[in-house]
């Protein structure tokens with residue numbers, strides 16, 4: 210059977226819009242509505258804050274993403290909130306933080322989240338040489354892979370990457386694309402790098418989501434205000450009829466698990 214026939218046969222048995230299984234202990238959970246598979250060949254970069262296109266999402270569909278962790282005082286609270294609502298998200302990891310807190314990164318993996326990469330030390334890559342930028346990216350991936358899969362390698366199991374500060378350039382975008390790595394921007398964010406209360410952050414992100422209607426949401430699991438507002442945020446998304454989409458890499462990724 211050729212590849213497209215095999216995919217068609219698979220799709221016949223796994224409807225992509227299938228509802229998730231019930232959420233243990235929470236009959237009214239927000240849940241994860243569906244899984245969206247992403248391939249760098251057809252979807253090299255996404256997120257309208259930075260690029261002209263975003264993911265193929267329907268009305269009121271959101272992809273939740275968290276950057277800069279793992280962080281011991283906040284990430285476990287974020288994971289608890291997601292678990293309570295059976296919501297799957299994508300974490301963009303900082304290699305240095307994974308090195309310090311590999312147990313938290315492994316918990317993210319064990320709980321079914323997608324784990325993308327965000328450099329080793331959060332360097333702004335457009336401000337350093339191409340060689341140094343590539344080394345930052347590769348070292349980050351290698352530390353993440355080592356903590357998660359016991360292999361220190363620069364080919365990522367989940368080929369998703371986000372530039373710190375969205376500081377990309379054409380040469381690095383081409384280099385990542387050539388390696389089959391999808392670059393994530395965002396469609397909406399909470400500005401949670403600014404000082405505000407959890408209540409202010411909640412109002413701000415909900416108002417911005419209402420404006421864009423659907424898309425990739427950028428939050429930081431290193432921020433205590435974000436961790437504190439997350440349970441109320443997820444409840445409010447449910448009340449307002451939003452649905453969560455979980456993004457995963459195409460099945461033929463670089464490394465088999």
Ligand SMILES: [Zn+2]
Nearest residue numbers: 276277373374
């Ligand atoms: Zn960041």
